Amino acid sequence: MPNLTINGRNMSVEAAGDTPLLWVIREQLQMTGTKFGCGAGLCGACTIHLNGEAVRSCQTSVSEAVGKKITTIEGLSAKGDHPLQKAWITEQVPQCGYCQSGQIMQAAALLSRNSNPTRDEVVAHMDGNLCRCMTYSRIQKAIMRAASEMRTASNAGTERRST
Amino acid sequence: MNSHVKIASGAADLSRRSFLVGSAATGLVLGYAAVPGLDRALAAPSNFEPSTWYSIAPDGIVTVTCGKADMGQHIASTMAQMVAEELGANWKDMRVQLASNDPKFNDPVLGAQITGGSWSTMMNFDAMSRAGAAGRIALTEAAASVMGVPAAELVVRDSVISHPKSKKSMSFADIVKSGKATKTFTPDELKAIKLKTPDQYTLIGVSVPQLDIPSKTNGTAKYGIDVMLPGMVYGRVVTPPVRFGATVKSVDDSAAKKVPGFIKTVVLDDKTGSTSGWVVAVASTYAGAKKAADALKIAYDNGPNAKLSSESLLSEAKRLQALDDSGQFFVKDGDTAAAFGTAAKVMEAEYTTNINIHAPLEPMNAVAEFKGDILHIYSGNQFATRTGQIAAAVAGIDPKYVVMHQMWLGGGFGRRLDADMMIPAVQAAKAVGKPVKIIYSRENDMTMDYSRPLTYQKVKAGLDADGKLIALNHDVVSAWPTARWGIPDFLTPSVDKKGPLDSFTVNGADFFYTVPNHQVRAIKNEMAHNATPSGQLRSVAPGWTFWAVESMIDELAHASGKDPALFRIELLDGKGKNDGGAQRLRNTLLAAMGLAGYGTGKLPEGEGMGVACVSSQERASASWTACVAHVAVAPSGEVKVKKLTVATDVGMQVHPDNIRAQVEGAALWGLSLAMYEKATLKDGGIEQTNFDTYTPLRMSQMPEVAVNVIANGDKPTGVGEPAVTVIAPALGNAIFNACGARLRALPITADAVRAAMKA
Ligand code: FES
Ligand code: FES
Numbered sequence: 001m002p003n004l005t006i007n008g009r010n011m012s013v014e015a016a017g018d019t020p021l022l023w024v025i026r027e028q029l030q031m032t033g034t035k036f037g038c039g040a041g042l043c044g045a046c047t048i049h050l051n052g053e054a055v056r057s058c059q060t061s062v063s064e065a066v067g068k069k070i071t072t073i074e075g076l077s078a079k080g081d082h083p084l085q086k087a088w089i090t091e092q093v094p095q096c097g098y099c100q101s102g103q104i105m106q107a108a109a110l111l112s113r114n115s116n117p118t119r120d121e122v123v124a125h126m127d128g129n130l131c132r133c134m135t136y137s138r139i140q141k142a143i144m145r146a147a148s149e150m151r152t153a154s155n156a157g158t159e160r161r162s163t
Numbered sequence: 164m165n166s167h168v169k170i171a172s173g174a175a176d177l178s179r180r181s182f183l184v185g186s187a188a189t190g191l192v193l194g195y196a197a198v199p200g201l202d203r204a205l206a207a208p209s210n211f212e213p214s215t216w217y218s219i220a221p222d223g224i225v226t227v228t229c230g231k232a233d234m235g236q237h238i239a240s241t242m243a244q245m246v247a248e249e250l251g252a253n254w255k256d257m258r259v260q261l262a263s264n265d266p267k268f269n270d271p272v273l274g275a276q277i278t279g280g281s282w283s284t285m286m287n288f289d290a291m292s293r294a295g296a297a298g299r300i301a302l303t304e305a306a307a308s309v310m311g312v313p314a315a316e317l318v319v320r321d322s323v324i325s326h327p328k329s330k331k332s333m334s335f336a337d338i339v340k341s342g343k344a345t346k347t348f349t350p351d352e353l354k355a356i357k358l359k360t361p362d363q364y365t366l367i368g369v370s371v372p373q374l375d376i377p378s379k380t381n382g383t384a385k386y387g388i389d390v391m392l393p394g395m396v397y398g399r400v401v402t403p404p405v406r407f408g409a410t411v412k413s414v415d416d417s418a419a420k421k422v423p424g425f426i427k428t429v430v431l432d433d434k435t436g437s438t439s440g441w442v443v444a445v446a447s448t449y450a451g452a453k454k455a456a457d458a459l460k461i462a463y464d465n466g467p468n469a470k471l472s473s474e475s476l477l478s479e480a481k482r483l484q485a486l487d488d489s490g491q492f493f494v495k496d497g498d499t500a501a502a503f504g505t506a507a508k509v510m511e512a513e514y515t516t517n518i519n520i521h522a523p524l525e526p527m528n529a530v531a532e533f534k535g536d537i538l539h540i541y542s543g544n545q546f547a548t549r550t551g552q553i554a555a556a557v558a559g560i561d562p563k564y565v566v567m568h569q570m571w572l573g574g575g576f577g578r579r580l581d582a583d584m585m586i587p588a589v590q591a592a593k594a595v596g597k598p599v600k601i602i603y604s605r606e607n608d609m610t611m612d613y614s615r616p617l618t619y620q621k622v623k624a625g626l627d628a629d630g631k632l633i634a635l636n637h638d639v640v641s642a643w644p645t646a647r648w649g650i651p652d653f654l655t656p657s658v659d660k661k662g663p664l665d666s667f668t669v670n671g672a673d674f675f676y677t678v679p680n681h682q683v684r685a686i687k688n689e690m691a692h693n694a695t696p697s698g699q700l701r702s703v704a705p706g707w708t709f710w711a712v713e714s715m716i717d718e719l720a721h722a723s724g725k726d727p728a729l730f731r732i733e734l735l736d737g738k739g740k741n742d743g744g745a746q747r748l749r750n751t752l753l754a755a756m757g758l759a760g761y762g763t764g765k766l767p768e769g770e771g772m773g774v775a776c777v778s779s780q781e782r783a784s785a786s787w788t789a790c791v792a793h794v795a796v797a798p799s800g801e802v803k804v805k806k807l808t809v810a811t812d813v814g815m816q817v818h819p820d821n822i823r824a825q826v827e828g829a830a831l832w833g834l835s836l837a838m839y840e841k842a843t844l845k846d847g848g849i850e851q852t853n854f855d856t857y858t859p860l861r862m863s864q865m866p867e868v869a870v871n872v873i874a875n876g877d878k879p880t881g882v883g884e885p886a887v888t889v890i891a892p893a894l895g896n897a898i899f900n901a902c903g904a905r906l907r908a909l910p911i912t913a914d915a916v917r918a919a920m921k922a
Contacts, residue, residue, distance in 0.1 A: 016423075019450045027397070027449050032389035033382015035573070037524045038605040042854035045524055073382035080381035088380040092372065092820055095235030095828060097379025098386060098524045098573030127863045130854060132524040132574050133235045134831035136862040138824070 002062050006031070007075025017063035022046045024062055025072060033073035033101045037130070044129030047102040048072050054109035073101035076108060083153070084108055087146035095133035103129050107143045115150045117143070182294065182348040184301035190220040191339045193298050216294050217246055223322055223336030225252050230262040231287070232545040233375065234523075234575030235828075236883050237821050240374040242291050244817060248366040249295030249359060250302075251319030252335065259374050261569040288817075288879060289358075296356045297348050305344035306333045320365075361815070361876060370820035375571070387570040388602055390530045390541040395598040396426055398443040398591040399452035400607050401459055405847035407696055408466030409440030418458035419444055424451035428459065429587075429594045435553050437583040438611075439466070443591045449602060468694035468847040473518065473617055476691040476844065480619035480640040483686050490638070490686030491657030493669040497680030499625075502634035506625030510722060514622065514711035516909040518842040518849070519615035520857055521700055525573020526608040531588035532598035533558075538565045538589065543572035545579040549648065553582035558589045576832075577699035581613050606852040613698025614842060614849070616642035616691055618668075620711040625680075630723025632716075632734060634680040639708060641668050642697035643687045657685070670781050671705035671888065674712055675745040676734035695844060701832055702884035705779035706891075710909060713775040713892030718905065727896060728756055728774045735776075744778060744785060751812045751873060752776040752789040758871050759791035759808035766901075770795045770805070773896025779885035786880035787812035787873075790830070792893035796902040800917030804834065804866040804894065809886050811870070814877035825882045826870045833890025835860035841910050 001012045006029065015024050020039075025031050025048070037045030039058045046057040049071035050064075076082045084104050094100045103126070110117060110125045117125070122143050131139065180195045194216040217227040227246050229239035239259040247257050299319055306324040307314035310331045317324050325332035338344055348356075361368070378384035403409035416428040424447035431441045440463055444456035483489045503509055529542040531554070538558050544550045547567045555562040572579055584601060591599040603611070618641040625634035643665035645653045654663035664685040672683040691697070700706065720730035735741070735749040752774065756762070761772055776789035788811040795803045809830050816822055839860050842851045851857035895906045904919035 015448075015450065023448065023450045026389075027391075030391055031382070032385070032391075035386075035524070036388065036526065036602065038854050040605065040853050040855070043524065043605075080377065085380045089372070089376055092370075092376055092824065094376050094379035095237075095824060096524070096572060096574045097235065097375070097384055100379050101382050104380065123863050127861050130524060130859060130861065132522060132576075132859060134828040134835070134860065134865075135824070136831070136865045137827065137868065139862070 002066050004062070004065055004070060005068070006070045007072060013062065015062050017061060019062045020058050021048070021060045021062055021065050021070070022057040025057060031072055031074050035098055035101055037099070043099070044106055045099050045102040047105040047129065049105060049109060052109065052112060054106045073105060076105065082108065083146040083149045084111065084142065087142040087149065091138045091142040091145060093135050093138040093142050095135055099129060099131045103131065103139055107139070107146070111143070111147055111150060115147050115154065117147060180350060182297045182353050184298060184344060184346045186342050186345060190218055191344055192218045193294060217298070219298070219335055219339050221336060221340050223256050223334055223339070224258055225250065225256050225335070226258040226260055228260050228262045232543060232569065232572050232575060232579065233261065234543070234545070234572035234579065236825060237373045237375060237818070241817055241821070242287060243374055244366055244371060245288060245291035246295035246298070248364060249292050250298045251322070253321040254366060254371045256322050256335070257374060261571070292358050293353055293356055296358060297353060300356070301344045301346040302335060302338050304346065305338050305341060309333065309338070309341055309343060367817050368819065370818055373821065384571050386525050386573045387530070387542040388525055388528045388573070390570065390600065392530060392532055392598040395530065395600055396445055396447050396595060397449040397452040398429070398445045398587055398599045398601045399449065399456040400587050400601060400603060401442045401444065401456050401461060402607050402611050403440035403463045403465065405465045405469050406610065406844070406849055407439050407694060408468040408847070410464045410466060411440050411442060412462040412464055414442055415460040416458070418460070419455035422446065422451055422455040422458060424448055425455045427595050429591045431586055431590055433557060433586050435556050435586070437553060437581070438586050441587060443587045443601070445591050445595050445599060465847060471690065471694045471844060471847050473844045476617050476688065476694065477515065477619055479690045480617070480688050483688060484619065484621050484638045484640050490684045491661040491664045492659040492682060493655070493657065493664060493666065493685050494673050494681055494683035495658045496678070496682070497634070499634045499636050499680040499682050502680040503623070503625045505627070506633060507628040508626045508722060509623065510718060511621065511623045512715055512718060512907060514620045514714060514907045516615070516618045516707045516710060518617050518695060518844060519700055519836055519840050520609050520612045520842050520849070520851065521576045521578035521614070521698070522609060522612070522857065522859065523572070523574025523576055523578055526603040526605055527578070527584040528600065528602045529584040529588035530598060530600045531585070531592040533592055536564050539568060540565060540585060540588070541568045541570060542584065543570040543575070543579055544582070545572070545575050545577070546582070549650070550582040550585060554585040554589050557586050558593060576701040577703070578613065580699055583611065605854070609852050609857055610849045612849070613644070613696055615700035615706065616644065616695060616697035618707040620707065622711050622715045624715060624719055626719060626723055630725060632676070632678050632719055635678050636682045637672050637711065638684045638686060639669050639672060640686040640688050641707070642692040642695060643668055644697040644699050644703065646687070647692070647696055666781070667699065667703045669704055669708060671708035671777065671779060672712060673782050675741045675748050675778050676716070676731070677736050677738045677741055677745070678734070694847060701829070702780050702887040705777060705885070705888040706836065709775065709777045709779070709888045710891045713777065714895050714907065717773070717892070717896040717899065726762065728752065728761060731774070731776060744782070744787070747787045747812050748776050748778055748789070751787040751810050754871060754873060755789040755791045755808050755810035758810060758869060759793065759806070761791050769797065769901055771897045771899070771901030773893050773898070773900055775889050775892035775896060777885055777889045779888045780881065784881065786814070786882065786885045788885040788889050790886070790889040790893040792890065792897040794894060794897040794901055796898055796904070796916060800913035800915070800920065802838070802894070802898060802911065802913065802916060806867045806869065807834065807890065807893070808869045809871065809889065810873060811882065811885060812873040812875060813880050813882050814875065815879040816872060816874040817879055819872065822872050822882045823870050826872070826886045827868050829883055829886035830868050830870070830890055831860055831865065833887040834866070834894070836887070836909065837891035837894050838910050839864065
């Protein structure tokens, strides 16, 4: 029985090693924030983090995830207050909302290594995530808002440290 | 197909029902009486709960129950907004929940639970407002008696009722806890309540935060696909190679039986005609069900449609159009034949659209569970009334034993008006004696979509010597999406009395231009109807009728040497039956022109602006939308959309920010359909199976979209659909102005533009 580390917790799952991680997370662990959209790596609805990198959980097998740090939308922040989640609410991004866990997880991976992305960098990074409701412009705005908030926060942090 | 399905109406006629405010264990509950004039609910509070429209808990939290399908249009939140406005509640205290299919949540106007056609806001405004006002009155009277002051001296604001003279006040929570707020409104009393006038609004017209949005940023919103029931197992659907008409000859599941967790193979027996030749592999996990499904060896008889292709559907459409006695008339004004005889110029053109797939991001799914006599269905569905009846039919039970549990919809766009996903869920649950969750693969979802049909339209128009449009014949050939439902009330009598027609194939062709001689013929393409059962795709007919009308109007303007926008404005003279609508559409067009800077400067070589204006989606419930598209066309035929300027007259804005979101989403849908989405039929099957070959617009393809909302204070209109229909013709017209290429087929491709440039 494979052992997985999800959102900081150790969980043993009952699944063959070739089972897509998506179904184990959703149906077995019943963490349903991660969505199924295409099962083929084409839509991004199933995006999670594996050791901090955004991956498509429909294209990742359980055995590939063993020993790695898995983060899902439920574990992105303790109270749903990651700067991206807050920006998503401020910009009122979601329509049906189905793609949005994946969008947020995809965007979070970008901001964790580049807190000052250009518009083109955002588009290039996000282009694999479909939104059938076409909320793209709000997604862009929210990413920019979160990025600037993260920069402000980290500047404040640096200032505090330096004083 | 589905001809046994009838909508029971009447149960929903709220005008004959009392409105009750009563105390229950959970706090204050408010709703319409289940049976006209019968107030037994008050006597027995435990019976009251099911008919609740909203409730106020002892902590002051107001929970509104939404009988509509919320697929991202935030209708649940909007309903709460209407209630809160009249109730006088603080927005922070408002919550929403989704209703089950009890008839008491039926739409006050349509008499059934159906969400589509941008109808929701329009049709619920009065009922929700009155429900809110009734609550305020009951709370105020209770507060007056507790405080010992006249009710008329009380002020209600932000969930607090205060008496300015004595400075006394009570919160809603206090009043609920007092248990004093009980009241029955007779239908007449309810009707007599004076609602606020727009100048008194404090919430309507304000972009309050949507109540569902936080749950859609942290993974907690529950969609149909997220439902988990104890003991639930999983079904994976295997669909045949053809879209419709196949039968299963044999199934060999010997290999599937070796898959761990495999439970059973179920061959569907579907007498509703919703599916054909479907098999379900049931297993204890979804991954197991997929493995088992992949291991099935199924032999099919592919049936009568196995040789058909998009080409055959199109040539059949052309054949039908050429026949004089095809179809029925939707519009027959004046005498077009005579007018063509006198016309100085007669033009003809053919316009086509390909098959389009809804592809909401949440694939179709349903959970079915038999519990005693009751069949419970958990799914996000836009048409609970009919869907419940279909579920009952395939279960072999009376519809009154079906309870539909509404979930959030991961996109609808009209796809979830249909009920096909209920059939595998119900029959598999019945076969294995356990709750079964069915999740379509994306491949199931695409190849078995109730698609927007392939359409063929022929338009013939006559201009007089002054270049004035005097006659127009418009033939529309397509599968009939709404006729497929077999619900007579949804069909429209033909003006030539040749029996009902499906107006959801021709809406929009009855435009607001004044054309003295005008005919619109609806022709059913039976071949397409059978081979590609079609559905309602966001905005339905206006998605193709305005492609033809608004392209042809442009062609006529150019032929008569007039500016296409000014040519339209002349036709929107508001004469006769067009009075009112035409002027609103004209104003909207002028607004879009002004905002886009139409005709104010010279554009660089290879660039052009094009206009279109539409009265989607039905004449009787139109909203007024215009677009100026600005494109740049490369010599290769590659089209770059530089900007879409959309203006829309929506009457009243309940939630301005939501309207902008809906209109922008709709405009991008329109662009996606116009340029990026194309499905094709081959050997009876849909060729595109996933997002690699069926390719909705992505972020990198998004142009600048400027949305301008005109609110003139009229009744609120639908906003989620009209902008879908205005984009394609605006683009086509812009491309013509940029490079002289006239496009008449959707989607527009670089190859087609290049070919048309040469022509
Ligand atoms: S479900 Fe994994 S990318 Fe679409
Ligand atoms: S919000 Fe519906 S798919 Fe993105």
